[in-house]
Amino acid sequence: MKIEMSDEKKKLEEEIQSESDDERDGEELIKYYSAASEIAAGNNAGGEELFVPPLNFAMVDNGIFRSGYPDTANFGFLQSLRLRSILCLCPEPYPEANAEFLRANGIRLFQFGIDGCKEPFVNIPDDTIREALKVVLDTRNHPLLIHCKRGKHRTGCVVGCLRKLQRWCLSSVFDEYQRFAAAKARVSDQRFMERFDISSLKHLPASFSFSQGH
Amino acid sequence: MKIEMSDEKKKLEEEIQSESDDERDGEELIKYYSAASEIAAGNNAGGEELFVPPLNFAMVDNGIFRSGYPDTANFGFLQSLRLRSILCLCPEPYPEANAEFLRANGIRLFQFGIDGCKEPFVNIPDDTIREALKVVLDTRNHPLLIHCKRGKHRTGCVVGCLRKLQRWCLSSVFDEYQRFAAAKARVSDQRFMERFDISSLKHLPASFSFSQGH
Numbered sequence: 001m002k003i004e005m006s007d008e009k010k011k012l013e014e015e016i017q018s019e020s021d022d023e024r025d026g027e028e029l030i031k032y033y034s035a036a037s038e039i040a041a042g043n044n045a046g047g048e049e050l051f052v053p054p055l056n057f058a059m060v061d062n063g064i065f066r067s068g069y070p071d072t073a074n075f076g077f078l079q080s081l082r083l084r085s086i087l088c089l090c091p092e093p094y095p096e097a098n099a100e101f102l103r104a105n106g107i108r109l110f111q112f113g114i115d116g117c118k119e120p121f122v123n124i125p126d127d128t129i130r131e132a133l134k135v136v137l138d139t140r141n142h143p144l145l146i147h148c149k150r151g152k153h154r155t156g157c158v159v160g161c162l163r164k165l166q167r168w169c170l171s172s173v174f175d176e177y178q179r180f181a182a183a184k185a186r187v188s189d190q191r192f193m194e195r196f197d198i199s200s201l202k203h204l205p206a207s208f209s210f211s212q213g214h
Numbered sequence: 215m216k217i218e219m220s221d222e223k224k225k226l227e228e229e230i231q232s233e234s235d236d237e238r239d240g241e242e243l244i245k246y247y248s249a250a251s252e253i254a255a256g257n258n259a260g261g262e263e264l265f266v267p268p269l270n271f272a273m274v275d276n277g278i279f280r281s282g283y284p285d286t287a288n289f290g291f292l293q294s295l296r297l298r299s300i301l302c303l304c305p306e307p308y309p310e311a312n313a314e315f316l317r318a319n320g321i322r323l324f325q326f327g328i329d330g331c332k333e334p335f336v337n338i339p340d341d342t343i344r345e346a347l348k349v350v351l352d353t354r355n356h357p358l359l360i361h362c363k364r365g366k367h368r369t370g371c372v373v374g375c376l377r378k379l380q381r382w383c384l385s386s387v388f389d390e391y392q393r394f395a396a397a398k399a400r401v402s403d404q405r406f407m408e409r410f411d412i413s414s415l416k417h418l419p420a421s422f423s424f425s426q427g428h
Contacts (some may be wrong), residue, residue: 051382077422143423167263167265172266209294
């Protein structure tokens, strides 16, 4: 029995970390996340609750975070961030459990739906990214979490355009994008970031670590 | 002439982003970083100086950053972070140009040298990681940059142990480690993080986003 559990756990962990997960639908994802949460709880012999950050979670800047789609297993961690808003880049209606979490914690939802199309049918709307960036740069919305489904392409493009505003050189912008997209990195996304015109946003304060109190 | 430059630029960018760079020595690295800086300057038609963050640069938490070895090309960017200290995990003496940058900017250097050995000769000293973590967790040292040579293994282990203190579940700790180590991820590093005993550090305030003023 113990061996069976151990094998199952190993298999689940492998599946959670697999890169070839773009084809999975939402329901399946929830199953995997819940499994991750159970694994976390099982690893925790001390009895203290462990945090499960969302897939591909990272800190972008002071008061700005990025991730894949948050699931119920991640709510405890998200609560610890004391978020003021969430910027969702998926066009689908926000799931009821997530909407309820937002209501209960007084978190404002900004939704800028972009289709998560696959290459070569990618068409990233310039104006939507621009409007999303205005929300991201407004410190009144901080702490803020940017997310799409996997935290790779749509989120990667918004963060990449933010880095351009922060005057990062393109090779560093692409390096960061590729760290999250890994095997799924798209040349079309990188071309979009390279061509994205930041001149209309230059009046906004956007330097890296711009909201830090030091 | 223009075509030659363009080809050279492309080749350099490919080499900079290559994963198989573990064998390069310091002098070669400086050459590549300088090239990256020149590329950045060349891309910048607007005349404004672009920032070149160090290799594998990222924000770990409020006031805590991570990266590979900073080079002169990165000094402009590092200045913008208004660092109070740098935690270097390499045993070699700090290069004169870097030491001079630290002096000029009033940045304190903490050095906890760990040999960057290759598997299977890896022996990560538990006590050194523990002492390094105390420096990282002391907000009087913030903003602080943690770095080793590539920002993958030694830095990854320190950040991974910090995440354990922040009660992240192990799969999330490994996910973050792997994002930076990519093809160079080591099972031995992950085993080290899994076995690392945080109980002696639990009195230190370490929750994620612990120094944020929200």
